[in-house]
Structure formats: structure tokens, C-alpha cells
Amino acid sequence: xxxxxxxxxxxxxxxxxxxxxxxxxxxxxxxxxxxxxxxxxxxxxxxxxxxxxxxxxxxxxxxxxxxxxxxxxxxxxxxxxxxxxxxxxxxxxxxxxxxxxxxxxxxxxxxxxxxxxxxxxxxxxxxxxxxxxxxxxxxxxxxxxxxxxxxxxxxxxxxxxxxxxxxxxxxxxxxxxxxxxxxxxxxxxxxxxxxxxxxxxxxxxxxxxxxxxxxxxxxxxxxxxxxxxxxxxxxxxxxxxxxxxxxxxxxxxxxxxxxxxxxxxxxxxxxxxxxxxxxxxxxxxxxxxxxxxxxxxxxxxxxxxxxxxxxxxxxxxxxxxxxxxxxxxxxxxxxxxxxxxxxxxxxxxxxxxxxxxxxxxxxxxxxxxxxxxxxxxxxxxxxxxxxxxxxxxxxxxxxxxxxxxxxxxxxxxxxxxxxxxxxxxxxxxxxxxxxxxxxxxxxxxxxxxxxxxxxxxxxxxxxxxxxxxxxxxxxxxxxxxxxxxxxxxxxxxxxxxxxxxxxxxxxxxxxxxxxxxxxxxxxxxxxxxxxxxxxxxxxxxxxxxxxxxxxxxxxxxxxxxxxxxxxxxxxxxxxxxxxxxxxxxxxxxxxxxxxxxxxxxxxxxxxxxxxxxxxxxxxxxxxxxxxxxxxxxxxxxxxxxxxxxxxxxxxxxxxxxxxxxxxxxxxxxxxxxxxxxxxxxxxxxxxxxxxxxxxxxxxxxxxxxxxxxxxxxxxxxxxxxxxxxxxxxxxxxxxxxxxxxxxxxxxxxxxxxxxxxxxxxxxxxxxxxxxxxxxxxxxxxxxxxxxxxxxxxxxxxxxxxxxxxxxxxxxxxxxxxxxxxxxxxxxxxxxxxxxxxxxxxxxxxxxxxxxxxxxxxxxxxxxxxxxxxxxxxxxxxxxxxxxxxxxxxxxxxxxxxxxxxxxxxxxxxxxxxxxxxxxxxxxxxxxxxxxxxxxxxxxxxxxxxxxxxxxxxxxxxxxxxxxxxxxxxxxxxxx
Numbered sequence: 001x002x003x004x005x006x007x008x009x010x011x012x013x014x015x016x017x018x019x020x021x022x023x024x025x026x027x028x029x030x031x032x033x034x035x036x037x038x039x040x041x042x043x044x045x046x047x048x049x050x051x052x053x054x055x056x057x058x059x060x061x062x063x064x065x066x067x068x069x070x071x072x073x074x075x076x077x078x079x080x081x082x083x084x085x086x087x088x089x090x091x092x093x094x095x096x097x098x099x100x101x102x103x104x105x106x107x108x109x110x111x112x113x114x115x116x117x118x119x120x121x122x123x124x125x126x127x128x129x130x131x132x133x134x135x136x137x138x139x140x141x142x143x144x145x146x147x148x149x150x151x152x153x154x155x156x157x158x159x160x161x162x163x164x165x166x167x168x169x170x171x172x173x174x175x176x177x178x179x180x181x182x183x184x185x186x187x188x189x190x191x192x193x194x195x196x197x198x199x200x201x202x203x204x205x206x207x208x209x210x211x212x213x214x215x216x217x218x219x220x221x222x223x224x225x226x227x228x229x230x231x232x233x234x235x236x237x238x239x240x241x242x243x244x245x246x247x248x249x250x251x252x253x254x255x256x257x258x259x260x261x262x263x264x265x266x267x268x269x270x271x272x273x274x275x276x277x278x279x280x281x282x283x284x285x286x287x288x289x290x291x292x293x294x295x296x297x298x299x300x301x302x303x304x305x306x307x308x309x310x311x312x313x314x315x316x317x318x319x320x321x322x323x324x325x326x327x328x329x330x331x332x333x334x335x336x337x338x339x340x341x342x343x344x345x346x347x348x349x350x351x352x353x354x355x356x357x358x359x360x361x362x363x364x365x366x367x368x369x370x371x372x373x374x375x376x377x378x379x380x381x382x383x384x385x386x387x388x389x390x391x392x393x394x395x396x397x398x399x400x401x402x403x404x405x406x407x408x409x410x411x412x413x414x415x416x417x418x419x420x421x422x423x424x425x426x427x428x429x430x431x432x433x434x435x436x437x438x439x440x441x442x443x444x445x446x447x448x449x450x451x452x453x454x455x456x457x458x459x460x461x462x463x464x465x466x467x468x469x470x471x472x473x474x475x476x477x478x479x480x481x482x483x484x485x486x487x488x489x490x491x492x493x494x495x496x497x498x499x500x501x502x503x504x505x506x507x508x509x510x511x512x513x514x515x516x517x518x519x520x521x522x523x524x525x526x527x528x529x530x531x532x533x534x535x536x537x538x539x540x541x542x543x544x545x546x547x548x549x550x551x552x553x554x555x556x557x558x559x560x561x562x563x564x565x566x567x568x569x570x571x572x573x574x575x576x577x578x579x580x581x582x583x584x585x586x587x588x589x590x591x592x593x594x595x596x597x598x599x600x601x602x603x604x605x606x607x608x609x610x611x612x613x614x615x616x617x618x619x620x621x622x623x624x625x626x627x628x629x630x631x632x633x634x635x636x637x638x639x640x641x642x643x644x645x646x647x648x649x650x651x652x653x654x655x656x657x658x659x660x661x662x663x664x665x666x667x668x669x670x671x672x673x674x675x676x677x678x679x680x681x682x683x684x685x686x687x688x689x690x691x692x693x694x695x696x697x698x699x700x701x702x703x704x705x706x707x708x709x710x711x712x713x714x715x716x717x718x719x720x721x722x723x724x725x726x727x728x729x730x731x732x733x734x735x736x737x738x739x740x741x742x743x744x745x746x747x748x749x750x751x752x753x754x755x756x757x758x759x760x761x762x763x764x765x766x767x768x769x770x771x772x773x774x775x776x777x778x779x780x781x782x783x784x785x786x787x788x789x790x791x792x793x794x795x796x797x798x799x800x801x802x803x804x805x806x807x808x809x810x811x812x813x814x815x816x817x818x819x820x821x822x823x824x825x826x827x828x829x830x831x832x833x834x835x836x837x838x839x840x841x842x843x844x845x846x847x848x849x850x851x852x853x854x855x856x857x858x859x860x861x862x863x864x865x866x867x868x869x870x871x872x873x874x875x876x877x878x879x880x881x882x883x884x885x886x887x888x889x890x891x892x893x894x895x896x897x898x899x900x901x902x903x904x905x906x907x908x909x910x911x912x913x914x915x916x917x918x919x920x921x922x923x924x925x926x927x928x929x930x931x932x933x934x935x936x937x938x939x940x941x942x943x944x945x946x947x948x949x950x951x952x953x954x955x956x957x958x959x960x961x962x963x964x965x966x967x968x969x970x971x972x973x974x975x
Contacts, residue, residue: 008654010654030672030676058188062189067172088192107141114134118225144206148160167295168240171218178317179318182329186244194209241303249329249680254307257304275364275528298880313748319747399545408552408554414429449478460738462687464686553650663709675699748769750768750774752945765808777957781948783808810945825969829971833848847859847903863908871903926974929972
């Protein structure tokens with residue numbers, strides 16, 4: 001066989017083996033990189049000034065209990081962090097008090113003064129949410145050698161002479177339902193180690209470092225917003241935000257403001273991430289947010305967002321703990337934080353990085369096998385796209401023109417006419433054979449995974465939550481098998497030596513169009529995640545060019561046709577003399593098969609498969625004769641076995657290897673990494689209400705992108721690999737359609753909330769989640785037994801269900817009291833509201849409210865308010881809008897002290913004529929609720945309904961929060 005003498009020949013076994021090995025090697029490498037995390041070093045101090053063992057111990061202590069902002073444990077964590085910072089600085093002799101230098105090596109700010117008032121657009125496009133927040137941030141400022149040496153922050157009217165410091169941020173509050181190991185405990189202990197690193201002698205930065213541990217991120221990014229009121233916010237130029245949008249694995253760079261700061265992250269030993277994640281995150285594919293939007297959007301800093309992205313099933317649950325987090329994940333984020341922050345503090349990088357001076361160039365970036373990091377400016381990407389769009393077609397057209405000039409242009413050549421003295425002759429070249437093959441086969445192959453995506457959503461839409469690899473296997477096997485089946489059928493019926501040339505030509509045309517789209521998207525929508533389109537199009541262009549260059553190895557059409565014409569004349573004379581066909585002449589050239597005068601014309605692409613195969617095209621064989629020519633030589637084996645056009649036997653048979661190497665590895669690495677990253681980020685977002693179809697269609701499209709390069713050579717595959725994939729397809733299809741989609745390691749999150757009408761004493765517990773699983777989980781709770789559930793559709797597309805029932809009463813007002821909770825309800829929240837109109841046209845009121853055993857309350861309104869003021873509120877910051885343009889229907893109040901009494905003045909407009917008609921109220925009254933929140937579940941029995949849910953739900957269910965408060969107690973008001 002061909003492979004025995006030429007392992008690179010374009011024959012079945014070489015193509016099958018080499019192609020399979022290339023794909024398997026890259027796939028295994030990608031899976032190892034994506035699912036694994038680099039092992040931590042054996043040394044406790046892998047970097048001068050960093051202690052990994054100490055960091056891991058800090059993480060375990062920090063995450064020993066839940067510590068949301070509205071919990072007593074949060075205050076204990078704040079005190080512990082302040083003590084840790086001071087002990088680290090004391091150990092390094094760098095604290096303000098112990099430093100013997102004129103300028104201390106570090107300043108510590110326990111910010112219990114700043115407060116901030118800001119707003120967000122909220123869920124409705126017309127109305128927003130307003131927030132008043134009192135912060136308890138911890139800030140460490142380590143001056144650089146080139147920083148302003150004066151204590152400028154002591155004077156509120158002064159500013160630093162330079163604005164070149166680097167901010168490294170993490171939030172130390174957790175959600176009420178999780179321990180916060182990766183969200184954001186790893187970030188917190190990384191900041192503590194950076195305090196240790198930059199205060200260690202010999203590590204003094206050139207430009208200053210501001211290390212921020214903010215409190216209140218989980219509830220509305222409150223801690224980052226209030227940092228804008230602190231003097232240290234004035235010295236910051238760039239930032240590094242350390243977060244956790246998942247619960248482990250590798251920490252990925254998923255957002256960046258520009259190319260200059262992104263290059264700082266490239267110094268990481270294990271870089272990981274893609275700019276495509278920023279495009280998806282900014283467009284709401286992941287329903288969460290980080291402090292990045294505050295630092296960049298409101299404060300104008302330039303910087304980076306580094307976060308854990310999966311597994312999302314553990315995010316905001318009790319499995320986000322140190323037991324499910326590994327030291328390797330800690331090392332991955334910590335090592336990236338050290339190298340990135342150190343690079344950001346370098347003088348050369350910080351040149352012209354001040355906000356407002358040079359905004360920087362947007363960039364695209366991606367890692368290669370978690371070791372190398374590529375950063376390209378967006379305008380460079382645009383220029384390269386335009387260059388390829390223009391130059392690529394020109395070079396290919398010039399190559400085709402040269403082929404035509406040297407008379408080797410067999411593409412799209414049907415026949416070659418010859419004019420003789422006595423008659424006209426025509427030599428059939430069959431150059432059109434296989435031209436329409438690729439698009440037809442490609443469309444049928446693409447239809448398979450896309451159809452499976454629709455079928456999966458209909459039959460078992462959440463299977464990707466726990467079995468994403470089974471979905472991938474199903475999609476890959478369906479595409480490859482269907483493509484191979486039709487490729488082999490077409491090659492069996494109408495073999496053509498131009499299959500690769502036509503296939504890559506069609507691919508180049510398609511990718512040229514996609515490159516136009518990517519260029520437009522980058523220019524108008526600043527989407528840089530389409531960088532793979534440029535690389536893919538460039539490799540397909542090169543593969544197409546090689547296909548055209550390969551045609552130079554063919555004989556000239558004139559030479560071939562003259563030889564063919566002479567042989568036909570000789571065959572005609574032989575027929576006239578009734579001589580039987582002879583074997584090849586002494587020169588070694590074989591006789592051409594004699595055609596019956598009554599035979600039909602050479603079959604076309606539309607000819608019947610059986611009719612085509614009924615004819616014998618083997619050289620040396622003549623119907624009606626028992627005599628055959630000698631066995632074909634190795635030189636002619638390709639032509640004889642596959643029966644391609646006769647003129648192709650001199651065609652080079654090794655360029656396919658170069659095409660394979662050019663087009664498969666690069667694209668499989670880039671698209672494969674992107675596909676795995678997107679799968680990790682999206683496959684468990686259906687539980688949040690995001691589209692599950694998006695998950696499956698993304699996998700289907702990525703499958704097509706990954707394996708479409710092999711279609712032009714798939715007709716050379718043996719049956720072994722495709723038939724194995726066919727069996728995989730059958731097995732995974734049955735599994736994906738019937739298997740239960742959740743497991744104890746990949747749990748379904750249900751969102752808990754309890755609401756209490758403190759006047760009427762009505763108590764309602766609700767769980768929100770994916771139907772019908774939410775009802776199955778509620779059925780396992782003893783308190784729901786015998787009750788009729790009140791269920792309503794909710795979620796971004798009404799694809800979730802919230803079911804309520806009368807649950808166990810909470811005991812949040814006074815956990816130590818033995819009085820039944822329902823008799824304590826009215827004392828948990830007290831308020832007074834007074835209308836304070838100056839004139840009849842004014843609509844103003846003053847609320848005085850008090851919540852027991854809480855530091856979080858809110859006011860909700862049936863109609864929007866236009867302004868509000870909280871007593872003690874700081875002067876308005878022009879960067880922060882207290883009330884959005886459309887008004888607010890909610891004011892959230894957060895205090896740094898417990899049992900706080902708030903005084904809030906509220907203004908609203910009189911209703912217009914349309915609103916009067918709807919409400920039959922022209923007096924300008926205001927209705928709503930006064931609500932207080934409770935979120936502390938560290939003590940069993942305070943919120944027994946939550947304890948019951950944790951204890952009795954199936955092991956495939958996780959309980960997380962539905963809102964800022966696990967319990968909301970409210971009273972109605974009307975002004």
C-alpha cells in the first residue's frame with residue numbers, strides 16, 4: 001500500500017494516521033491546560049517577600065464562616081485583616097510607627113469615615129436604584145521611590161503632584177450563602193501577600209502601590225464606589241482587580257482597558273485568558289459584574305480584571321470554601337498578581353498612563369497553552385485584516401493567471417478543442433469535477449451539530465450543566481461522521497484530484513466574507529474577540545495558495561491533449577483493423593482504455609452513483625478481454641486506486657502535509673482555547689436564567705470551526721476513525737437525551753428568599769430556579785408538605801420559576817429571645833414618615849426608620865422619586881449620580897454601625913395626566929414599602945427556613961441568595 005513506501009503520500013492510511021495524531025495531540029494538550037492548574041512550587045517562599053504557606057493559612061482562617069457585609073462576622077473579619085496588615089508591616093519594619101525613615105515605607109488607612117451616594121440604571125430602562133453606603137475599606141499605601149513625598153492626603157484641598165500609583169483591589173465580604181474562598185478570599189490573601197512583598201526590603205516599587213481591601217462588593221459594588229471618596233483614589237492611575245466569577249481552576253484575564261496595561265499581565269508565568277471573554281461579558285452573557293466597571297467607568301482608571309471563571313455551580317454557594325479550592329489556584333492568582341503589579345509600577349510602563357491624558361489603545365489578547373501571551377493593538381488588528389482582504393485575493397488571482405499562462409489551468413476546465421483539417425476533435429479534461437462538492441457536503445455536515453443543538457434544548461436542555469464533555473463528543477462525532485460519509489460517497493462516485501483545491505477555495509471565499517464582518521465589528525463595535533478570524537482566514541488563504549501551486553506539477557494541457565489525441569487516433573486504427581487491445585508499449589506507456597462507441601458521455605456530478613461505478617476506468621483493462629496489463633507501478637498507484645483524472649498522475653502528493661500543518665494546529669489551538677473558555681463560562685449559566693440554546697449552538701459552531709479544515713481531505717480517511725465516531729455519536733446522543741442533568745459535584749442553584757409582612761405577620765418563603773426541578777426540591781422540605789405552592793414565571797426570559805409557601809418563621813430580630821418570632825415582628829422595624837411640603841406644588845417627605853439587629857434597610861416606591869438626601873451624607877460627587885435620569889424606585893441604605901436610625905428626605909414629581917388616569921389619584925401621593933434586611937446565617941436557628949433548605953434538599957441542589965437579604969421584613973406606607 002501507499003503508506004508502506006511513502007508515509008506522506010496523499011493516500012488513505014497516511015492521511016488518516018497523520019491527521020488523527022495531530023488532532024489528538026493538540027486536543028489532549030488543550031484539555032490538560034484548561035482543566036488543570038500549574039502546581040505550586042515546593043518552596044514556601046517561591047518569590048522574595050512571598051510566603052505561600054502563610055497565604056494558604058490566611059485563606060483558611062478568612063473563609064471559616066460566611067461574612068457578608070450585613071453580618072457580625074464581617075466586623076470580625078475587618079478587625080482580623082487590619083491586625084494581619086499591621087503584623088506584616090511590623091515584621092518587615094515598614095509600618096508608619098516603626099519606620100526610621102523620614103518617609104514611612106507604608107501607610108495604613110482604616111476608612112470608617114467615607115460614604116457614597118450613587119445609582120444604577122437597574123433592571124427597568126426607565127427607572128433605577130439609588131444607594132447610600134457607609135464604607136469600612138482597608139487601604140495600604142506603599143509609596144514608590146518617585147512618588148510625592150509629602151503627606152498631601154492630610155489636607156482635603158491638596159492633590160498629589162503625580163498620579164502614577166497602581167491600585168490592586170479585592171473585596172473581603174462574601175455572599176450570605178457562601179464562604180467566599182475564591183470570591184474573593186484568594187484575591188484578599190493575594191493582596192495581603194502584596195503588602196508583604198512591596199514592604200520587604202529590596203522590593204520597593206518605583207511608583208506607588210495602593211492595596212485596597214474593599215467591603216460591600218457583593219451587594220452593589222458598594223466598596224469600590226465608596227473608595228472614590230477617599231484621598232488615596234486621587235493618586236491612582238492603573239488598577240488590577242482580583243475577583244472570582246467562578247469557584248476555582250485558573251484565574252483568567254477576562255477584561256482589560258488597553259494594550260499597555262495588558263502587556264503588564266503578559267509578564268505572568270502562567271498567563272491565561274482571551275479578549276473574547278470581554279466581548280461576551282460586556283454583552284451580558286454572564287449575569288454578574290465586578291469592581292472593574294467602577295474603577296474604569298466612574299473613576300477613569302486603566303486596568304485589568306483577573307478572575308476565576310468556573311465552575312459556576314459552586315459560585316455563591318457553600319462549596320466556595322477552602323476544601324474545594326486548591327493551593328495551586330491560589331498560586332496561579334498570586335503569581336500573576338505579583339508579576340502584573342510589579343510591571344505596572346515600572347516607570348517605562350506608566351508613562352502617560354494618567355486618566356484623561358492618554359486613554360490608550362484597545363487591544364486583543366490570548367494565551368497559548370497557558371505559557372505564552374500575545375497582545376496586539378486593535379488598530380493593528382484592523383490594519384492586518386484590511387491588508388489580507390486586499391492582498392490575499394490579488395495574490396491568488398496572480399497565481400491563477402500564471403497557471404493559465406503556462407497552460408496548466410485545469411481548474412474549471414471542461415474540455416480542450418482540437419481543430420484538424422478533416423474534423424474537429426475535443427479532449428475531455430473533467431476539470432469541473434468536484435467543484436460543488438465542498439459546499440454541499442459542508443452544509444450537510446454543519447446541519448448535524450446544529451440540529452442536535454435544537455434537539456438537545458427541546459429534550460434535555462440542562463445536560464451541559466454537568467456533562468459538557470458528552471455534549472462536545474456528540475457534536476464532534478456528528479460533524480466528522482456526516483462529512484466523511486458524504487465525502488467518501490462523492491469520491492467513490494466521482495473521484496477528482498482537484499478536491500483539495502476546490503475545498504480550500506470555497507473555505508477561503510467564506511472566510512474572506514467573515515473577515516469583512518470581523519473588520520466591521522472591530523471598527524464600529526470595538527469587538528476584538530474575533531482575532532481568530534484573521535488567523536483562520538490567513539491560514540486558509542495559504543492552504544489555498546499551496547493548492548494552486550501544486551497545479552504547476554501537472555503537464556501542460558496542450559501536451560496532455562496532444563498525447564491523448566494521438567492515443568485516440570491509434571486506438572481508432574486498432575479498432576478498424578479488429579486487433580485486440582495490447583499491453584503497454586516498450587516505452588512503458590500504457591494504452592488508454594477503449595471506449596465503446598455506444599457509451600454515454602463521461603458522467604457528471606449529477607450522474608447516478610451505480611451507473612458511474614458500472615464502468616471500468618482502470619488503465620490496462622478492456623471490456624470483453626481476459627488479458628490485462630501488468631500491475632501498476634508505485635508511481636501510478638494514486639491514479640489507479642482512486643481513479644482520478646488521468647492528467648493528475650504527475651501531481652505532487654506531499655503538499656497536503658504542509659497544508660495540514662499550516663491550517664490545523666494554529667486554528668485548533670486558538671479556536672480550541674476559545675471554545676473551552678466559553679464552555680467553562682457558559683455551560684452552567686442556564687440555572688441563572690441565561691439561554692441554554694446559546695450554550696449548545698456555541699459548541700456546535702466551535703465544532704464546525706475546529707474540524708472544517710479536515711473536510712477537503714476527509715475523502716482520504718479510512719473507515720476506522722469515522723465508524724468509531726459514529727458509535728460515540730450513538731452513545732452520547734442516548735446519554736445526553738436521557739441522563740439527569742445535575743449531580744452532587746455540579747449542583748443546580750436555587751435562589752432563596754424569605755419575606756415577612758411585619759404588620760400582618762404573614763410569612764412567605766420562596767425558592768427560584770429552573771422548572772420543574774425547583775418543585776422537586778421544594779417537595780423534599782417538611783415545611784412545604786400539604787401546602788399548595790404559589791408559583792410564577794420569572795427570569796430574563798420567563799424561563800425560571802419562583803415558588804412560594806408559608807415557611808418556618810425567622811428569628812432575626814432577636815436571636816436570643818424566647819418569644820415566638822411572629823409576636824416580635826412589629827418591633828423589628830419602626831419608621832415614621834412626614835410630608836414636609838413647602839408649597840402645594842412640592843412633593844417632599846421625611847422618613848425616619850430603624851431596623852433591629854441589622855445595618856441594611858431600603859425604601860421602595862410604586863412611582864419613581866426624583867431626589868433624596870440622607871442625613872450625614874457626604875457632599876455630592878459629580879462622578880456619581882444619586883438618582884438616574886428616569887428616577888429611582890428604590891433607595892438602599894447601608895450603615896457601618898448596627899441598629900442604625902436613618903433620616904431620609906425624598907422628593908417626587910406630581911403624576912402626569914396619563915398616570916392620573918391610571919391611578920385615579922391627582923394628589924401626588926406616594927406609596928411603597930419600608931424594608932429591612934437580614935443576611936447572617938452563621939448561627940443555626942436564626943433563619944430556620946434557610947437551615948431547613950440546606951438540610952433537606954437533594955444533594956444535586958445548592959442554595960444561594962436571591963437578593964441582598966435572605967430575609968426581608970417590610971411595612972407598607974402611603975403619603
